[in-house]
Amino acid sequence: MVDTNVADPKASAAKSQAGAILEVRNLEAWYGESHILHGINFDVRPGEVVTLLGRNGAGKTSTLKSIMGMIGKRTGSIRYENNELIRMSSDKIARLGVAFCPEERGIFSSLDVRENLMLPPTIRSGGLSLDQIFDLFPNLKERLSSQGTKLSGGEQQMLAIGRILRTGARFLMLDEPTEGLAPVIIQQIGHTISRLKSEGFTILLVEQNFRFASTVADRFYIVEHGKIIDGFANSELQANMDKLHTYLGV
Amino acid sequence: MSINLQALSAQLLVGLINGSFYALLSLGLAVIFGMLNIINFAHGALYMMGAFCAYFLLNGLGLNYWFALIIAPVAVGIFGMILERTMLKWLTGLDHLYGLLLTFGLALIIQGVFQNYFGSSGLPYAIPDQLRGGMNLGFMFLPIYRGWVVIFSLVVCLLTWYLIERTRLGAYLRAATENPTLVRAFGINVPRMITLTYGLGVGLAALAGVLSAPINQVRPLMGTDLIIVVFAVVVIGGMGSIMGSIITGFTLGIVEGLTKYFYPEASNTVVFVLMVLVLLVKPAGLTGRAT
Numbered sequence: 001m002v003d004t005n006v007a008d009p010k011a012s013a014a015k016s017q018a019g020a021i022l023e024v025r026n027l028e029a030w031y032g033e034s035h036i037l038h039g040i041n042f043d044v045r046p047g048e049v050v051t052l053l054g055r056n057g058a059g060k061t062s063t064l065k066s067i068m069g070m071i072g073k074r075t076g077s078i079r080y081e082n083n084e085l086i087r088m089s090s091d092k093i094a095r096l097g098v099a100f101c102p103e104e105r106g107i108f109s110s111l112d113v114r115e116n117l118m119l120p121p122t123i124r125s126g127g128l129s130l131d132q133i134f135d136l137f138p139n140l141k142e143r144l145s146s147q148g149t150k151l152s153g154g155e156q157q158m159l160a161i162g163r164i165l166r167t168g169a170r171f172l173m174l175d176e177p178t179e180g181l182a183p184v185i186i187q188q189i190g191h192t193i194s195r196l197k198s199e200g201f202t203i204l205l206v207e208q209n210f211r212f213a214s215t216v217a218d219r220f221y222i223v224e225h226g227k228i229i230d231g232f233a234n235s236e237l238q239a240n241m242d243k244l245h246t247y248l249g250v
Numbered sequence: 251m252s253i254n255l256q257a258l259s260a261q262l263l264v265g266l267i268n269g270s271f272y273a274l275l276s277l278g279l280a281v282i283f284g285m286l287n288i289i290n291f292a293h294g295a296l297y298m299m300g301a302f303c304a305y306f307l308l309n310g311l312g313l314n315y316w317f318a319l320i321i322a323p324v325a326v327g328i329f330g331m332i333l334e335r336t337m338l339k340w341l342t343g344l345d346h347l348y349g350l351l352l353t354f355g356l357a358l359i360i361q362g363v364f365q366n367y368f369g370s371s372g373l374p375y376a377i378p379d380q381l382r383g384g385m386n387l388g389f390m391f392l393p394i395y396r397g398w399v400v401i402f403s404l405v406v407c408l409l410t411w412y413l414i415e416r417t418r419l420g421a422y423l424r425a426a427t428e429n430p431t432l433v434r435a436f437g438i439n440v441p442r443m444i445t446l447t448y449g450l451g452v453g454l455a456a457l458a459g460v461l462s463a464p465i466n467q468v469r470p471l472m473g474t475d476l477i478i479v480v481f482a483v484v485v486i487g488g489m490g491s492i493m494g495s496i497i498t499g500f501t502l503g504i505v506e507g508l509t510k511y512f513y514p515e516a517s518n519t520v521v522f523v524l525m526v527l528v529l530l531v532k533p534a535g536l537t538g539r540a541t
Contacts, residue, residue, distance in 0.1 A: 068435050094437030106432045111426040118418070119425055120436035167437070 020065040021046045021171060021202055022067070026076035027086075029228075034061045038226040044204055046172075051213040053204040054223035055249060057193050061103060063223065065171045067099045067204075069093045080171065095123050099169035103176045103206075105160040109149040109214045113140060116148040116159055118201070120167045127168035132207045136192050137162050154185035161192065172196070173204045178212050190216055210248060259312030260398035261388040261511040262504060267396055267465065268479075274458040274486060275480045276495040278451035283489050285447040286428045288338060290351035293480070294473025295360040296452045300459025302364065303470045305375055315378035315460070319510035321365045321462045333410020334445050357473075360424055363472035372467030374404070399461050406457065407496045410450075423447065467493050481526040488535025498536065 020043035024139045029037040037059050044050045052060045069090035078085040083092050094100075099120070109114055117140065124135070134141040135160060137158035143151060151159060157177055172194075178186045186209070187227040193203060193216045213220070214237060222230040224247065232240050262323030275293060282290045303325055304318035315319065333356065341349045381395040414420040426433040426440050432438040459473075466472055501523055509518040528536060 024275040070431055070435055091437050091439050092429070094435055100432075100435050102432060106427045106429055108428050110428060111421055119421055119433075121438060123437055130380045164436075 006130070019045055021081060022025055022204070023077070023079040024063075024067070025079075027063070027066055027074065027078060028076055029062055029071045029074040031062075031071065033147050036075070037066060038225055038227070040066075040223070040228055042228050042231065044202060046202055047197065047200055048218045049193060049203045049205060049216050050219050050221065051207050051217035051243075052221050052223050053207060053210060053213065053248060054207075055247075058223040059068075060223050062204060062226070063203065064100060064175055064225040067093075067173065068098065070100075094169070097123060097169045098171045099164035099165055099167060099173065101160045101174045101177065102173065103179065105156045106158055107148040107151070107156045109147060111148050113146050113148055113151065113159060117144075117163045117166065120163055122167050124168035126170070128165040130166070133162045134163055136165075136195070137188075154181050154188075157181060157185070157189065160191070165196070169189040170200070171202045171204070173206075175206045176208060177205070178207065178209050186212055210244070251372075251506075255389050258508075258511050261507040263390070263392065263396055263400075263507070264510070265504045265507020266500065267503070268506060269500040270400050271458050271476060271499075272480055272483045272503050273407050273475070273496045273499025274403050274461075275491065276455050276484045276499050277410055278454035279480065279484050279490060280487075280495040281410070281454075282448055282451035282491060285423065285444055286334075286338065286341075287292045287346070287347075288341060288353065289346060289489075290451065291350055291353040292333070292356040292360065292475075292506050293353075293455050294477030295357040295452075296326055296330060296473070297359065297455040297459040297462075297476065298364065298468075298473040299329065300456025301375070301463040301466075301472060302459075302470075303456065304460045304463045305373055305468045308375065315420070317463075318460050318463075319457070323457040324457075326456035327449040327453035331445050331449040334448040338413060339444070339450065361470050361474065368470055370469065372441060372472075374468045375463040375468050377464040399465070402456075403461065403502075406454070407499075410454065411496060419441060461465060479521055482521045484524050484535075486521075486535060487526045488532075488537040491537040494535070494537025 012080065024040055024042050027037055027040040040049075040059070040063055047138075052063060057065065062071060063229040065071050067078055067080075069085060069088055069092075075088060076086060080093075080096060080098060083096055085096075108119070111119065114229060115128070124180075128136075138154075139155050139166060140162060141160055143155065148159065149156070160175065172215050177189050177193075181189070193205070194215070197203060205217060214234065217234055219233050220231060220237075221228050222244075230240075230243065230247065237244075252468070262321055275297060279290055279293055282288060282293075302321045303322035304315065305319045307313040308315070308319060315358070328527065337352060337356075341352065377395045381398050384391050384393045385397075386392075414423055422433065422438055422443060426438070426443055430440045430444075462472070483498055483502050486502065487494040502524070505519055509520045516523070
């Protein structure tokens with residue numbers, strides 16, 4: 001059946017659960033000649049917030065990009081709602097309702113804020129309306145005609161998250177949404193994630209900021225050297241604190 | 251020195267006509283460069299194909315100028331899209347030099363084929379009935395067809411600008427120019443957009459070819475002479491800017507016309523002298539973004 005070659009038995013307990021919306025099995029990926037993912041295995045269930053933790057260069061971003069189809073060569077299996085994504089192009093993956101918010105935010109300088117916000121095409125009904133997005137991020141409303149890259153870092157992050165909420169995608173992948181932001185904005189993003197979760201969005205998060213992740217995530221996976229080496233639920237967090245410090249080197 | 255208004259305005263008109271062709275062609279080059287990162291040396295040959303297409307339509311199928319104005323850009327545009335799908339798309343990620351070599355080679359092949367069948371002399375293409383004759387403006391005589399070329403080119407240029415800078419489709423295009431991978435991850439079929447963009451740029455060249463047929467005759471090498479000046483225009487204006495290429499195209503046409511009047515000996519070189527000056531002061535071109 002499903003391959004669960006994970007070092008820690010506890011991790012497999014946390015991962016092989018029925019009814020997953022996303023199942024990643026033996027995912028390997030390459031950037032040109034360099035082999036970056038060496039067999040990633042994990043699941044995300046509908047409505048969960050799952051966080052990938054790990055040091056710089058461990059393969060967290062590459063995992064998200066592989067799921068999104070943004071990395072040329074990948075093998076293994078990525079199943080989303082019973083669709084196999086491993087050979088699909090990223091535009092088709094997006095059409096299934098998977099959305100990606102990149103670490104560098106990807107705000108377009110030749111587009112104004114409104115155009116940036118309206119850029120991702122609607123793929124199905126059920127997305128947030130512009131008013132709902134302005135309700136989450138009031139700053140955006142006042143800056144609609146500014147050039148996208150003239151916004152502050154925090155506003156750019158809000159724009160980057162806001163624009164993928166419009167499309168009707170229900171599975172969001174956020175790559176380090178708090179990186180380089182002021183505490184008050186990190187808090188705002190935390191509230192947003194909690195609210196999206198309560199509205200039934202499924203979220204796969206990559207974070208360096210472990211403290212932040214612990215306030216929003218249901219479960220954690222630890223990525224190291226292109227593999228998932230451990231996983232546990234938020235409730236098991238205290239029991240795993242020592243291990244976690246070793247993994248993350250904090 | 252006294253100014254002969256009639257001669258001056260005649261040269262200005264010639265300048266505006268040339269400027270129209272410069273603008274249409276450099277606009278296409280700018281659109282293609284922005285999206286495909288290819289300097290399309292086949293542009294002159296595709297412009298020539300547009301003129302020949304009009305010629306074939308008239309003499310083969312009896313379809314007049316007005317049909318050619320629509321059919322030729324579409325037909326040559328489709329030919330361009332086939333080139334993109336079968337050849338240019340393999341250039342992604344390679345050095346500019348490969349795009350230059352491939353499109354230059356394509357230009358030589360296309361021109362060679364036409365020369366083989368039609369020689370080097372020009373084939374006549376009559377001005378359509380509706381646009382014959384001229385108007386006396388008091389200070390000059392304006393051939394109606396020439397006035398039409400200038401106004402029609404200007405309208406097409408502005409429509410293209412509007413399409414790219416003000417519409418949703420244009421927003422996809424601008425975004426994909428910046429970060430194609432991310433735009434694709436939003437669910438947009440970027441490879442198809444690239445093909446259509448090349449088709450659009452080529453279509454503009456073919457349209458210029460149709461417009462030019464009644465003025466310059468239809469010749470296999472008609473694009474070769476023109477395209478050299480157009481590349482200078484593009485260098486002066488700066489690659490990748492839409493409004494920049496339109497304005498530079500028309501302006502340089504006028505500058506050339508004025509030079510023809512005031513110092514005819516320099517009229518063939520003025521554009522290149524300007525190019526050198528601009529390169530010395532602003533290497534990215536007047537409206538170009540430094541990369």
